[in-house]
Amino acid sequence: MRTQLDRTTAPSVSEAWSRVTAFASAVDASLDKWLADSYRIGLTEYRALGHLSLASDKELRVSDLAQQVGLNPSSTTRLVSRLEAKGLARRDVCSDDGRGVYAVIEDHGEEVLREVRAPYEAQLQSLLDTVDTHLPSANASPIAPAMSEVQAFIAR
Numbered sequence: 001m002r003t004q005l006d007r008t009t010a011p012s013v014s015e016a017w018s019r020v021t022a023f024a025s026a027v028d029a030s031l032d033k034w035l036a037d038s039y040r041i042g043l044t045e046y047r048a049l050g051h052l053s054l055a056s057d058k059e060l061r062v063s064d065l066a067q068q069v070g071l072n073p074s075s076t077t078r079l080v081s082r083l084e085a086k087g088l089a090r091r092d093v094c095s096d097d098g099r100g101v102y103a104v105i106e107d108h109g110e111e112v113l114r115e116v117r118a119p120y121e122a123q124l125q126s127l128l129d130t131v132d133t134h135l136p137s138a139n140a141s142p143i144a145p146a147m148s149e150v151q152a153f154i155a156r
Helices: 013-039 043-054 062-069 073-085 107-129 143-155
Strands: 059-061 089-093 101-105
Touching: 013 043, 013 107, 013 143, 043 059, 043 062, 043 073, 043 089, 043 101, 043 107, 059 062, 062 073, 062 101, 073 089, 101 107
Parallel strands: none
Antiparallel strands: 059 101, 089 101
8 A cells, every 4th residue: 555645745746756857967967078078978878888788789779779878769860870980889771671770889889888887887876975076056965855756656
């Protein structure tokens, strides 16, 4: 049985979601800047490489990659173009259906991913451990209750 939350003190699920996404956006912006400054790749590029690396045959249909990184198809096409320009991935056409386009991680993309993974995890952990220092405008204090409210909504 789910306990009703007192709506006079608890945020609505939309308020809670807004707080969580604003916080996540601040963390993502910091990670994106750090990745660009340190490794000359963006956060979405890094995440795309991660998804490609984990996929069978190290490739994904561009439409599937779009869904996994949270972009629309047009933005994902530009993302794959940037990865190609950096030698991190390439496009491949589906042999069964000439209309299907795949993004395939290159060896250099795998190397970059291996090089960045541990420092990225450490940077993310540092941001989350010291949010008030790294992201003072993110106002982390209401995040835990907001995440609990969202989790309670999902779990019902």
